[in-house]
Amino acid sequence: MSIVSERLDAAMKLRNMKQVDLANRTRIGKSSICTYLSGEYAPKQENLYKLAEALQVNPAWLMGRDAAMEPEAPTLPHPDLLRVRKRRVRMLGAIAAGEPIFADEERDSYVCADDDFECDFALRVSGDSMSPRLLDGDIVFFREQDDVCDGQIAAVIVDDSATLKHVYHLPHGIQLVSDNPKYPPMIFDARNSSYARILGLAVGYQRKLD
Helix, strand or coil: CCCHHHHHHHHHCCCCCCCHHHHHHHHHHHHHHHHHHHCCCCHHHHHHHHHHHHHHCCCHCCCCCCCCCCCCCCCCCCCCCCCCCCCCEEEEEEEEECCCCCCCCCCCCCCEEECCCCCCCEEEEEECCCCCCCCHHHHHHHEECCCCCCCCCEEECCCCCEEEEEEEECCCCEECCCCCCCCCCECCCCCCCEEEEEEEEEEEEECCCC
């Protein structure tokens, strides 16, 4: 086995993740993941970063470098999430970063965003499942749309509750994945939910400094 395959196997065992789980999260074929684990082939850089994100490990560590396994807390906003301010955007209550919660619309409640920032509504984070990227109390801004690409962060309504997660499409439902590894992925399909809909794509956030 190569050092990459050994570390991939170790990370999967640590996160209690099977090959099929990793394939669903990364959209990498199960046969490719099998070759990575056997050491027959090494993942290309794009797939390696997908694997590292899904397993919540440091990409440099997964590459075999002398680096810490756990990813460092980001010091700058995620490239897909920009700090925003200045334009009035309708606030739609709270959204769970953890278990889904009901999100009541806060009527006549607004928050400020940049004048040139494309967003349609905002929700306040409740919980820590999206930390360290998004923290409890952060305000997240969304562009209203009914679908997102796999891996993007979205506001999702499941039955009568709302949650904030990475979205992955499954043949008969959706998988919602947290940034915080202590929260397991959630799968929703006809067996455990009657209604699931994406409200919008997360495009930015605002954090109050203490």
